[in-house]
Amino acid sequence: MTVDHEVDLAADFDGKFGPFGGRYVPESLMAALAELEDVFNDATRDPVFMETYREILRSYGGRPSPITKCHNLSRELGVELYLKREDLNHTGSHKINNVIGQALLTKRMGKSRMIAETGAGQHGVATATAAALLGLKCTVYMGEVDTERQALNVFRMKLLGAEVIAVKSGSRTLKDAINEAMREWVACVEDTHYCIGSAMGPHPYPYMVRQFQRIIGDEAKAQLLDEFQLSPDYVIACVGGGSNAIGTFTAFVETDSKIVGVEPEGGAAIARGVLGVIHGMRSQFIQDEFGQLEEAHSISAGLDYPGVGPEHAHLAQSGRATYATVNDQEVLDAFQRCSRSEGIIPALEPAHALAYLFREAGGEIPLGSSVLLTMSGRGDKDSEQVAKILGYLK
Amino acid sequence: MTVDHEVDLAADFDGKFGPFGGRYVPESLMAALAELEDVFNDATRDPVFMETYREILRSYGGRPSPITKCHNLSRELGVELYLKREDLNHTGSHKINNVIGQALLTKRMGKSRMIAETGAGQHGVATATAAALLGLKCTVYMGEVDTERQALNVFRMKLLGAEVIAVKSGSRTLKDAINEAMREWVACVEDTHYCIGSAMGPHPYPYMVRQFQRIIGDEAKAQLLDEFQLSPDYVIACVGGGSNAIGTFTAFVETDSKIVGVEPEGGAAIARGVLGVIHGMRSQFIQDEFGQLEEAHSISAGLDYPGVGPEHAHLAQSGRATYATVNDQEVLDAFQRCSRSEGIIPALEPAHALAYLFREAGGEIPLGSSVLLTMSGRGDKDSEQVAKILGYLK
């Protein structure tokens, strides 16, 4: 099944989501962002480019990802639960949708190298993968703390031919890796594309990443209609930077579905953040009283970002989507329950979305509702961490 | 794309592949095997059963798995390489095809529990997954040595609701786990199905597992024809017990394709084994001079089995397929090369098939040949081990 969203993909866009978004970067990068925007708009109007993008995602990435109706959880919860299975994609999450798109743009711009930031390593592995496939050089910036916590993903990136730079500045975590990638980009923008991993950063990134990720929601919407004659009552996804969520939500914004983004309590940029301008965008960020960015704290490395993509800030402000938070214990419980009830070990990130559903089925979410939930990635990467927390491993 | 092999699936079969196969088990199990054979034959003639099996593999397992044409490796090697991407299946390997089939049979027999043996844990995780999905109890037998080497997979099985028993007898590895599962089965055969993980064991297992795995080759054959108008010159797969290989080969046995199974040097039951009757079947086994089964030694846990499924012994004897061996170093090299060149980190098992191809492209395999190779699983499970061997991790 292929979903056609060519027309929409090629729509021009000014980079503002209500009061959010924009392009707040050093002047040295302004030209590159303008070029990227042009090339992106041009590429997405080019049927050959779009066909290549879709074909790689199909024959290499494993798309379309199926919709799994969860019979057991549905029975237990009293709602009809449908999972969009991004965990079945090559490299194990939705990240591949975005990196394939950006790697193709990199080649289209005549650049020979990609750089990327990564927290837990998922986006780093995905970028290294796309680079290997398309013959690009690749450097991944990763906070030193994260390179230690996620040594195995560092190895995977190297295995895929990428160079991994341990970032030693600031809190030595994801936000600093983003800073460092931006700095590096300033110095090598001529031959290098910065492949941002979520729907965040300066325009055109939030928009571009959304467009590369909207295949999630476009497919899901069509599949639900096709296979189940259904338009879901609820659409739920976890929100870190917000790419899997916005990629899901976009297809449903104009429908009657209720839309819920789920943030970790310790990194709830929408629930607890305030307006700010950081990492190239105006959005919501968790900050101290003077506007210094704070670190996020979540059990899930992929949601450990103190900001959020600008479109989510806008959807929240406009009321079109609501954003909930769950705590680490709820997430751990959801991780285990989904594994046991459905035989699907979720990544800790989508376990946030599940945790919300488990808590609210029969509460905020009325019994009998149909729910589409994006299973953004698989839990293999998290098993060791959870095993340690639960005392199964030392 | 759905492949229809209903007719063939339902074919009756006497359990002998030439002089190999058969049913050599304690009398206490004979009735259960006869029942299993009947129920299997019956189920595979039942369109509802087959539809359920296919539908679960589609909507839950992620089938069809794509064929990836490897442009980079093809260029490097001078052959046209097509990978059948079983690594994209739910749980990360071809094992899911078999366990879904057997779990459905378990329910059809009115049994409430599955037991399984596992070496590295892949089949154990797959069985636990199918059990969770279908609401069956599950116990997995795993050599004590393996439970220590693969502690994370033990945790995954538990997470999926399975009980894991560390087998302390014999060499405390896979072959002993099989023994122990058989023993346990004798005691609980009434309500319990033994879900064997490869195309081995007493009839009907080798045949049944092949039939559940032949979806690999059936799909691949149709995809190659559909997408590339191609019938491959070579069909290559790695051989442990032999399920992914036989599942691939079956579609090509009646074609002109050359068929190659690849065994690890330290577990080459065909190249170095002799005729024997162990684990319920007559086949080739690595044995000492008196017929005691020896341990296999391979870098890949999934190929660490000193025997091989009887149909492979037959294909080898009849000359329809050839069986090659590769050593651990070649496998390590292949693991790295595939990762770097294609952005696909293979499991160590299919890295054996790749290693053979890399060695023989331009040699045994003439330049210009088209090659279908089954990527039976993803390498995430092996990354830590390889990182340690290569000195990246301690």
Added chain:
Amino acid sequence: MESYGSLETHLRKARSNGRKILVPYVTAGYSPEWIDTLHHVAAAGADAIEVGIPFSDPIMDGPVIQAASTLALNRGVTPLSLLNELSSESFDVPLVVMTYCNLLFHAGIERFGGWLSEAKIGGTIFPDLPLEESEEWSSFAATKDIDNVMLVSPVTSEERAKIIADRSRGFVYGIGLMGVTGVRSTLEESASQIAVRLKAVTDRPVLIGIGISNKDQARTVGSIADGVIVGSALVKLLLDGGGPQGAFDFISSLREGLDEIDG
């Protein structure tokens, strides 16, 4: 059909003398004293002795006999070395070799049969050699005066049980419970049931094994069947250091139990 060898002749004679048949099982080579153990067991009143030849992958054996097999294998014994040891001994009672069929097929039927003959073995039990695959060995064994004993399980159908009993030689081995060898504190009902069922379909001696561990159990089952096979309980005693004398005492007590049965 009613041809059989000296093992069966021996057991039939015991039975017609009103004696309940006792067949202890000993793992060959579990310790250097194993031959001595056999002699003590014979002296304690066994009617035949089952001698287990250790196999690397004994799927019908529970933890006790597995442990004994492992001990033996770790001592470096081989089927040939064990049978060689036996060939220079002589016993008043027949020996029945119990092992797995790969050892038979690996050596080859003729060679393995030759080794057994040299060791004056009167019967064989291969728990993983089913009815369908047994013909070749049974026939060859008969030419060497070796009775190939076959097993019937609690879930074997009536019809099949009859065929197996017909084809079996020496005696019919009734499996007392669904499970592998091992010590059980309580006797399964299935042990007596299989005895009743087998007695109904065959005139051949019917012995019940698996799960019979003490005098009471032996007496209960022995009162229905023609006798019992006792394995793990004896081997456990040996592994716990009971020695030949301990084996003698234990088997004597079982003998006593069986002898108390009102023929």
Added chain:
Amino acid sequence: MESYGSLETHLRKARSNGRKILVPYVTAGYSPEWIDTLHHVAAAGADAIEVGIPFSDPIMDGPVIQAASTLALNRGVTPLSLLNELSSESFDVPLVVMTYCNLLFHAGIERFGGWLSEAKIGGTIFPDLPLEESEEWSSFAATKDIDNVMLVSPVTSEERAKIIADRSRGFVYGIGLMGVTGVRSTLEESASQIAVRLKAVTDRPVLIGIGISNKDQARTVGSIADGVIVGSALVKLLLDGGGPQGAFDFISSLREGLDEIDG
């Protein structure tokens, strides 16, 4: 368009006196002696001083200035505490605050502008506030006699460079190379090129920063531009323990270099 504040007036006067402009950069609060350092730097011949207010995520800064920022933040300083310290000092040369725009937006333009006024700040540089987003602040700043300095990079188009130079106040900041702040041993050709390009499109003082680390580099660039900004080299010296006196000596030598240029 040609309105500007006292910062630009001051720099224009220097230029018309045939003097090459020297603007050293010091990270505020890197050590308790930072105020003392500012005085020494002023005394050594600076025409203005760029005062960096530490931000948690300084994407335009290299390792040296990052380290200084981290030192300061770890000492617990805040934008307000630093500006408060400045408000009780007085300098003969204008101060220009360099920081990131989140601190501005977080406090709010009016409040932040008020703090700057209190501290007698003459100009601001926000490297992440691009032309398109700068209007609101520039206008407000002007009402407080604060010149908002804007940056032009080596890859900025001719057309855009002209617009930026027009909108900039105080001076035009020419970015000497594609990269972030940091010490470089060799001067990039791009530093002179951007100087030439900017001089061709604007009458405003053109200062070149980033990658200018020593007297020779300052002299080379200063002979084309109206002056230079020196940041990381000075901060490195301070982090290495050079102290206010070291800063004085270093800035004096740069002054000397610039003064050797044939106006």
